[in-house]
Each structure stands twice: as C-alpha cells, then as structure tokens.
Amino acid sequence: MTPSPPPRGRGKGEAAVRVVLLLAACLAALIGCSKGSDTKGPLTIVLKHAKILGPVDPIPALLAEFESAHPGIRVKAEVLPWTSDEQRQFLVINLEGGQPGFDLMMLDCIWVPEFARAGWILDLTAGVTQDELAAHFPSAAQAGTYRGRTWALPWFMNVGLLYYRSDLLGRYGFKPPETYVAMLEQIRVIRAGEKSRKLEGYLWQGKQYEGLVVNVLEGLWADGTTLVGEDGRIFPDPERAEQVLRFMRMLIDTGASPGWVTAGDEEVTRRAFGNGEAIFLRSWPYAVDMFEKPGSPVRGKVGLAPLPSHEAGRRAPGSTGGAHLAITRHTRHPAEALELARFLTSAPAQRAMTASGATKPTRMALYHDAELVRASPNLPRIHDLTLAGRSRPVTPYYVMISTTLQPELSAALVKVKTPARSVADARRRLDFFLRDLQE
Amino acid sequence: MSRGGPAATVIRSQRRASVQGLLLVTPALFALGALTLYPTLWVGWLSLQRRIPIFGVERFEGLGNFFFLATDPRFWKAAQVTLVFTAASVALELVGGVLVALALRGQRAGARVGLSFLLLAWALPSVVTAKLFEWLYNPAAGLVNFLLGGIALNWLGDPRLALPGLILADVWRTLPFVTVLCYARLLAIPVELYEAAQMDGAGAVATFTRITLPLLRRILLIAVLFRTLDALRSFDLMFVLTGGGPAGTTETLTVYAYRSLFQAVQLGLGSAVGVVVFALVMLVAWGYLRALRHEGLAA
Numbered sequence: 079m080t081p082s083p084p085p086r087g088r089g090k091g092e093a094a095v096r097v098v099l100l101l102a103a104c105l106a107a108l109i110g111c112s113k114g115s116d117t118k119g120p121l122t123i124v125l126k127h128a129k130i131l132g133p134v135d136p137i138p139a140l141l142a143e144f145e146s147a148h149p150g151i152r153v154k155a156e157v158l159p160w161t162s163d164e165q166r167q168f169l170v171i172n173l174e175g176g177q178p179g180f181d182l183m184m185l186d187c188i189w190v191p192e193f194a195r196a197g198w199i200l201d202l203t204a205g206v207t208q209d210e211l212a213a214h215f216p217s218a219a220q221a222g223t224y225r226g227r228t229w230a231l232p233w234f235m236n237v238g239l240l241y242y243r244s245d246l247l248g249r250y251g252f253k254p255p256e257t258y259v260a261m262l263e264q265i266r267v268i269r270a271g272e273k274s275r276k277l278e279g280y281l282w283q284g285k286q287y288e289g290l291v292v293n294v295l296e297g298l299w300a301d302g303t304t305l306v307g308e309d310g311r312i313f314p315d316p317e318r319a320e321q322v323l324r325f326m327r328m329l330i331d332t333g334a335s336p337g338w339v340t341a342g343d344e345e346v347t348r349r350a351f352g353n354g355e356a357i358f359l360r361s362w363p364y365a366v367d368m369f370e371k372p373g374s375p376v377r378g379k380v381g382l383a384p385l386p387s388h389e390a391g392r393r394a395p396g397s398t399g400g401a402h403l404a405i406t407r408h409t410r411h412p413a414e415a416l417e418l419a420r421f422l423t424s425a426p427a428q429r430a431m432t433a434s435g436a437t438k439p440t441r442m443a444l445y446h447d448a449e450l451v452r453a454s455p456n457l458p459r460i461h462d463l464t465l466a467g468r469s470r471p472v473t474p475y476y477v478m479i480s481t482t483l484q485p486e487l488s489a490a491l492v493k494v495k496t497p498a499r500s501v502a503d504a505r506r507r508l509d510f511f512l513r514d515l516q517e
Numbered sequence: 518m519s520r521g522g523p524a525a526t527v528i529r530s531q532r533r534a535s536v537q538g539l540l541l542v543t544p545a546l547f548a549l550g551a552l553t554l555y556p557t558l559w560v561g562w563l564s565l566q567r568r569i570p571i572f573g574v575e576r577f578e579g580l581g582n583f584f585f586l587a588t589d590p591r592f593w594k595a596a597q598v599t600l601v602f603t604a605a606s607v608a609l610e611l612v613g614g615v616l617v618a619l620a621l622r623g624q625r626a627g628a629r630v631g632l633s634f635l636l637l638a639w640a641l642p643s644v645v646t647a648k649l650f651e652w653l654y655n656p657a658a659g660l661v662n663f664l665l666g667g668i669a670l671n672w673l674g675d676p677r678l679a680l681p682g683l684i685l686a687d688v689w690r691t692l693p694f695v696t697v698l699c700y701a702r703l704l705a706i707p708v709e710l711y712e713a714a715q716m717d718g719a720g721a722v723a724t725f726t727r728i729t730l731p732l733l734r735r736i737l738l739i740a741v742l743f744r745t746l747d748a749l750r751s752f753d754l755m756f757v758l759t760g761g762g763p764a765g766t767t768e769t770l771t772v773y774a775y776r777s778l779f780q781a782v783q784l785g786l787g788s789a790v791g792v793v794v795f796a797l798v799m800l801v802a803w804g805y806l807r808a809l810r811h812e813g814l815a816a
Contacts, residue, residue, distance in 0.1 A: 163779075163780070166779065166780070167779040170779055170782060171779075174570050174782075192571055193571075195571055195572065196570055196571040196572075196573075197573075276657075284674070285673075285674070285759070285760060285762055285763075286759065286760050286761055286762020286763055286764070286765070287760045287762070336656070336657075336669075337656070337669070337671045337674060337675070338656040338657070338669075338671045338673075338674050339674070340671065340674035340675070340762075340763050341656075341671065341672070341673035341674030341679075341759070341762075341763065342674070346655075350657060355657065474571060474572070477780055477781065477782075478780075478781040478782075478783070480780075481776050481780040481781050482781070484760075484761075484762070485591065485761065485762065485764060485765035485768065488762045488763045488764045488765070489763075489764035489765065491763070491764075492674065492675065492676045492763040492764050493676075494676050494763075494764035494766070495764070503590075507591075510585070511781070511783070514574070515569070515572045515574065
C-alpha cells in the first residue's frame with residue numbers, strides 16, 4: 079500500500095534541478111510574452127458571431143477583405159453556439175465574468191438594451207452619427223438604441239409575415255386575407271374544395287419558447303393593443319389580451335390550425351408548409367428561400383403578405399427581429415472594433431451576406447438592388463413588410479418578461495389555464511420580479 | 518537516522534509515508550475543492566441574495582428567495598415534474614433493464630450484437646437522442662403515430678402526453694445502462710445454482726424470484742442510485758424537445774434554474790433553485806448509501 083520512497087541523494091538533486099529548469103522556462107515564456115505585446119505587431123480583434131446560414135458562409139471572405147484593407151489589424155472570428163439560448167448563455171457568463179475573450183459580438187436585437195443597461199457593451203453614440211443609422215430600417219436602428227444612445231449597429235433583419243399558397247388561393251379566386259375572419263373563411267372553402275384531409279389551414283409557432291411570445295405579440299398588435307404599456311405594466315389591457323389568447327385557442331379548437339402547433343417552432347412549421355401540407359404559415363423571410371429551392375413541392379406556389387388583422391382597415395404589423403453588432407465595454411481596441419463593425423454592417427458587406435447567405439439586410443436600399451432582386455424577386459415585398467413591422471418592446475426587461483410569459487401563454491393555449499387566469503398570473507409574477515427594478 | 522530504535526524508524530517511515538500520501542493527494546484535493554466545493558459554496562452564497570447584475574441589483578436577502586419559492590407555483594410544478602419524471606423513468610428502466618438482460622442471457626447467438634446496439638443508444642449524446650425523438654414524435658410524419666395506427670397524437674404539444682413522451686425517450690436512452698450492469702451480474706451467477714433449482718423442481722417464476730432477483734439485488738441498488746441521481750438533474754432532453762412546455766408540464770427544477778440563471782439572469786433566485794436540487798440529490802444519495810451500507814456494499 080505505501081508507495082516506495084524515491085531513491086535518495088541523486089534523485090533529490092535531479093528533481094531540484096528539474097524544478098529550477100521548469101521555473102526558468104516559465105519565466106522565459108513570461109518574458110517572451112510581455113516582449114511580444116510590446117512590439118508593434120498587428121493587433122487582433124476577436125469577433126463572436128453565430129454561423130450565418132445559407133449556401134455559402136460569407137464571413138471568411140469578408141474578414142479577409144477587411145484584413146487586407148487594414149494591414150495592422152487581424153480578425154479572429156469565433157462561432158457562437160447553435161441556438162439563441164446557448165448564445166445568450168455564453169455571452170452572459172463571459173461578460174458578467176468581466177474578462178470576455180472577445181471585442182465584437184453579435185447580439186439578438188432583443189438583448190441590446192439589456193446588455194447596455196448591464197454595462198457590458200460600449201456606448202457608440204460619439205462614434206456613430208444619426209445619418210449613418212438613417213440608411214437602416216427605423217425599427218432596426220431603434221433596437222440598437224437605449225436611453226437615447228446608440229449601443230449597437232444593425233447587421234441583419236427579420237420580420238414576421240404571412241406565407242400563403244398562391245396556387246390554392248388563386249384556384250378559388252381569393253386574395254391574401256386582410257383579416258382573420260377572411261382567412262378562416264378561405265381555409266374553410268379551400269379545404270372543402272380540395273377534399274384533402276391532410277391539408278391544414280394556418281400554421282404558427284405555439285411551442286413554449288420565444289417564438290410563442292412573438293406570435294402572441296403580433297396577435298396583440300393585430301387587435302390594437304400591446305404587451306408593455308406606457309407605464310411599464312404588462313398587458314395594459316388585460317381583457318384584450320385574454321381575447322387574443324382565446325382567439326388563438328379557437329384556431330386550434332375549430333381545426334383551422336392543427337393541434338400540434340402547440341409544439342411547433344419555426345422549423346417544424348416551415349417543413350410542414352414546405353411539404354405542401356398547409357395553406358397559410360406565419361414565419362420569417364428565411365423560409366422563402368427554402369420554399370423556392372429546386373425540387374421543393376411548393377416552388378412557385380408561395381406568396382408573401384402582411385399578417386392578418388382582427389379588424390378590417392387596421393394594419394397588423396409583423397414583429398421585427400434580427401441581429402446587431404456590439405463592442406465589449408472593456409475592449410482594448412475600441413476604435414478598431416468599431417471599424418470592423420462598421421465594415422460588416424456596410425452596404426457592400428450586407429449585400430454579400432444577402433447574396434450568399436440566408437440573411438436579409440438592415441439597409442433599406444439593398445432591397446431594391448438590381449442584382450439582389452434578380453436572385454430573390456421577393457426582396458421588394460419583404461422591404462415593405464419590414465418597413466411596416468414593429469420591434470418587440472425595446473426594454474432591458476424584455477427577456478425576463480418573455481421567459482416569465484412563455485409558460486403562462488402556453489398554458490392558455492393548451493387549456494391548462496383559462497386565458498384570464500394566465501394573463502393574471504403573468505402579471506402577478508412580473509410585478510414581483512420587476513418590483514424594484516423599473517426606473 | 519542514528520538515534521532511535523527500530524520502532525522509531527518504523528513510526529518515522531510511516532509518518533513519512535503518510536506525508537507523502539497527503540502530498541500526492543493534494544493536487545486532486547485542490548482540483549476537487551476548486552471545481553466542486555468552491556462553486557457549491559458560491560451558489561449557496563448567491564442563493565441568499567437578490568442579485569440581478571443587469572440592473573445592478575446586489576443585496577443580501579437572507580432566505581427571501583426560498584420564501585418566494587415556497588409560494589411559487591412554477592417552482593412546485595417543476596418539483597412535481599422532476600419527481601414524477603424520476604420515479605417513472607427509473608422504475609421503467611429498472612424493470613425493462615432486468616427483462617432485457619434476462620433476454621440477452623437467453624440468447625445463444627446475437628447477444629453480443631444486441632448488446633452493441635443497446636450501447637449505441639446509451640452512447641448517443643442526449644441532444645442527438647432528443648432530436649431523434651423530435652422526429653419520432655412528429656404528429657404528422659412521425660414513426661410513433663404511424664405505428665399506433667396513424668392517429669394524430671400531439672406528443673410534445675399536449676400537456677398530458679409531453680411528460681410521458683419524455684419519460685419514454687429517457688427510458689430508451691438509459692435502459693441499456695441498467696441492462697449492461699444486470700447482464701454482467703447474470704453472467705457471474707454460477708450455472709450450478711440453476712441446475713440445483715431445476716433438480717428441486719423450481720419453476721421459472723420461483724427460479725427468478727428466489728435465485729436471480731436476490732443475486733441481482735445489490736447491482737440493482739447501485740443502478741438505481743446512479744439513475745435516480747441522474748434523473749433528478751435531468752435537463753437536456755426537455756430543454757431540446759419541449760423547452761419545458763407545454764404549459765410548463767415538462768419543466769424540471771434544473772430547467773427552471775437554467776431559465777432563471779441564464780435567461781432572466783436572476784442569479785439569486787436561480788441559485789436558490791440550484792441549492793434545492795443539490796439538497797434533494799444529497800438527500801437521495803445519503804438515503805441510498807445508507808441502504809447500501811446495510812447491504813454491506815459501501816464502506
């Protein structure tokens with residue numbers, strides 16, 4: 079059991095020599111390091127971004143272009159985890175730890191005010207003029223703003239919209255529905271006429287996650303109310319909110335939407351619609367590229383329209399989304415990081431990303447760029463829809479509000495709670511969380 | 518070395534050995550302390566605070582978070598989900614694991630291949646398993662509904678089906694663990710015992726309840742210990758498959774802790790949930806270890 083003692087004398091001496099050598103090596107390495115940073119070598123900017131979906135990843139070519147234009151700067155691009163939840167977790171842990179290993183980061187637009195409030199990102203107001211931001215969609219520029227100051231540059235854009243089967247609607251002489259009532263009637267007529275039991279009506283995202291909050295939010299807007307009131311209270315008009323939840327439930331009860339939308343996220347619903355299994359789908363612009371792919375069952379049969387409203391004549395905006403670029407508060411190279419952010423959000427870079435990736439630009443002019451429009455003819459339409467879109471509440475409490483709402487909204491949809499009960503419960507919970515936070 | 522008799526030399530060398538032993542253990546202790554003890558204490562400390570770094574809120578609140586949890590329906594729901602999930606999946610894994618192990622032993626050919634396939638299920642990363650089941654449970658195109666005769670069950674979107682669906686996925690994934698443990702033990706049971714039982718005219722049931730099961734008992738206790746502790750902390754399946762929904766019916770305590778910690782960034786509240794999970798796991802581990810000591814298994 080007892081380990082045999084090492085041979086004495088020679089062994090001890092040897093060990094001592096080894097330790098000294100090791101220490102010397104460490105010291106040399108340390109000196110080497112400090113020397114290295116003293117010399118005027120190229121400085122390195124670390125960029126954290128999510129993988130850009132699409133046929134070709136446009137980022138490496140863009141970064142190479144940036145480096146050759148800025149010989150003194152090297153860019154190290156590091157890819158964030160796959161899902162939005164994990165990206166957020168990574169950023170929160172590293173930024174809260176105080177020593178993040180990156181200078182520039184991609185942020186979901188709903189996180190910008192929160193990260194600004196936390197003091198994790200750099201105030202860019204001094205370096206970025208309002209003129210510069212004017213080329214972007216107002217809702218994108220607004221999402222990068224908090225307390226009247228600029229914290230992030232808009233990078234790419236998203237908007238909630240209605241996909242419809244133009245072939246089916248055409249066959250029955252329908253135009254894309256402006257109201258939900260009209261939509262339900264179209265679903266009834268088309269399904270009766272098609273005699274296909276497998277053809278679903280309206281698909282949307284009802285799984286317990288951020289997407290559900292977006293869908294409910296759009297429902298609230300379609301009904302003329304909102305989620306966060308002027309005074310910061312949640313559901314300023316609780317009765318209207320209950321009505322919206324009741325309507326969403328009714329969609330499932332009457333079979334206009336299949337029961338499984340309560341577990342549906344973007345991809346699940348996109349696949350079903352893409353297989354030709356539904357007449358309507360609420361989703362984001364990225365889906366159209368998949369629908370128009372060669373071999374897609376719905377190729378050439380899909381139209382884009384604004385989301386329906388609850389009342390004729392009232393506009394129903396889609397929720398905008400997307401990503402921004404923000405700079406770490408304590409970066410050692412703020413000027414260079416801003417230079418890179420400016421380059422990546424520039425018109426040429428956004429054009430490259432739109433051409434080879436599946437993202438849509440935040441710069442409005444690009445939606446009418448002849449070359450881009452030739453490749454994706456829907457761009458001008460998406461421009462109009464985005465311009466009419468509305469951003470989710472721009473508040474540092476957004477994620478807290480959303481995570482609190484998700485189970486409550488889901489409970490109303492699957493009838494675990496009445497709409498009234500879940501609205502009341504959500505309000506009570508958020509009042510507790512926000513009790514001493516709101517300024 | 519000149520002074521002292523042989524006895525003193527022995528004591529000295531023993532002391533030297535124990536000092537040496539301590540030195541050898543020190544790095545491991547440091548690693549354990551840094552990786553386990555420190556975070557545990559830190560989470561305990563955090564749980565006593567109202568701490569929301571985004572809003573610069575950082576103050577001591579004593580047991581405030583725990584008082585809130587005591588009246589928090591979402592917490593109690595998560596606790597209930599965790600316990601139901603644990604009890605059901607461990608029980609099913611245990612029964613299923615023993616049955617599969619028995620079936621494997623009965624195989625002449627193919628036991629090895631069967632075992633490899635089983636281990637494959639266990640070796641898959643749980644996120645992959647979760648994605649796999651997302652397809653299996655797909656209400657329109659999923660294999661599960663197809664096998665059930667084409668009825669459109671809304672597995673992951675129905676509050677009554679989501680948790681059973683997750684339990685099934687968990688059983689599929691971890692049943693092999695129990696099977697392998699039991700199978701190894703079964704192979705070690707001397708054939709003579711069964712021959713003797715046969716001579717005495719014992720039937721299949723009696724052989725199982727009188728010989729096989731008692732001999733499996735210890736290994737089963739160990740399997741239950743591991744599986745229970747795992748299931749109490751389960752996170753990845755529900756995180757990927759349902760996100761805790763619908764209506765929070767699959768939100769376990771760890772998912773709730775995660776949501777509070779990394780989504781809402783309520784470090785105090787999230788840590789308090791973490792402390793509860795920790796206490797629960799410790800309690801269960803302590804209970805099992807006591808039972809095992811009764812069996813004369815653990816030191």
